[in-house]
Amino acid sequence: MHPYITVIPPRGEPTPVVFDSPHSGSHYPDDFDYIVPLWMLRRGEDPCVEKLFSAAPDHGSPLIAAEFSRMYIDPNRSASDIDPDMLDGEWPHPIEISHKTRSGMGLIRSRSGRDRRRIYERKLSIEEVHHRIENFWRPYHDTLRNHLDATYATFGAAWHINCHSMPSKWATGFEKAGEPNKNDYVLGNRDGTTAGAEFTELVRETLAGFGFHVGVNDGQKGVELVRAYSDPSEERHSLQIEINRRLYWDERNMKKREGHFEEQQAIMANLIEVVCDYARSRVG
Numbered sequence: 001m002h003p004y005i006t007v008i009p010p011r012g013e014p015t016p017v018v019f020d021s022p023h024s025g026s027h028y029p030d031d032f033d034y035i036v037p038l039w040m041l042r043r044g045e046d047p048c049v050e051k052l053f054s055a056a057p058d059h060g061s062p063l064i065a066a067e068f069s070r071m072y073i074d075p076n077r078s079a080s081d082i083d084p085d086m087l088d089g090e091w092p093h094p095i096e097i098s099h100k101t102r103s104g105m106g107l108i109r110s111r112s113g114r115d116r117r118r119i120y121e122r123k124l125s126i127e128e129v130h131h132r133i134e135n136f137w138r139p140y141h142d143t144l145r146n147h148l149d150a151t152y153a154t155f156g157a158a159w160h161i162n163c164h165s166m167p168s169k170w171a172t173g174f175e176k177a178g179e180p181n182k183n184d185y186v187l188g189n190r191d192g193t194t195a196g197a198e199f200t201e202l203v204r205e206t207l208a209g210f211g212f213h214v215g216v217n218d219g220q221k222g223v224e225l226v227r228a229y230s231d232p233s234e235e236r237h238s239l240q241i242e243i244n245r246r247l248y249w250d251e252r253n254m255k256k257r258e259g260h261f262e263e264q265q266a267i268m269a270n271l272i273e274v275v276c277d278y279a280r281s282r283v284g
Contacts (some may be wrong), residue, residue: 006050008054022225023070036112039254042152073132075225112131194222229230
């Protein structure tokens with residue numbers, strides 16, 4: 001077991017659903033060598049998201065969570081999403097620069113979030129980037145893929161919920177950067193390519209039933225983890241869920257909003273039950 005990846009196995013009757021939280025980690029490895037204040041990096045975390053979805057194992061689904069910070073290396077980016085200007089040599093593998101990379105938010109971030117401060121005062125060596133990929137990024141992907149493959153082998157189908165939170169104002173790198181985010185939740189299925197319409201609508205309808213505004217592919221469409229392991233035509237569905245932090249988190253003081261956190265946790269428990277019951281009915 002990887003020291004900075006948590007896997008909580010199912011406690012109830014197994015279901016064909018897997019939950020993962022790739023951005024809630026708060027471990028900052030000793031070799032990070034950042035130059036910005038730690039609190040700036042911590043604003044990039046999806047705080048306590050793994051706790052919001054803590055009911056998943058009780059309903060028969062594994063819950064996977066990265067404990068290492070996404071600011072060190074982001075498991076929700078492609079391994080080729082690298083900014084060559086950050087490196088002290090030539091990267092020996094293919095590079096595919098995305099708009100996230102250009103805004104400093106690629107596989108390894110070059111800048112902090114809304115403060116836009118340079119994270120490093122030096123270029124990174126080829127060796128240390130390899131180290132981060134092989135010892136953090138790859139084990140996370142292997143863990144998620146293995147659980148999804150095992151689920152699919154058992155049930156002939158798999159549903160994957162990729163769990164995130166989003167700031168109350170659109171973050172750097174988005175079209176509406178700095179504007180208030182009016183969505184309470186955003187579901188992402190990369191324009192229908194990673195999860196079927198029926199499943200997506202089930203999740204949307206469930207959350208909207210609590211009186212919340214739910215966007216679908218509205219600014220947040222899903223990134224690498226839903227793209228890499230999904231194929232709706234083969235009953236492999238991956239859906240990203242973004243929860244607006246203002247619903248449960250004091251962004252200024254970086255702590256839970258008492259009462260609000262528990263409310264969101266209860267709503268997620270309800271959603272988990274609905275999703276697991278749906279998945280069971282589809283393979284039963």
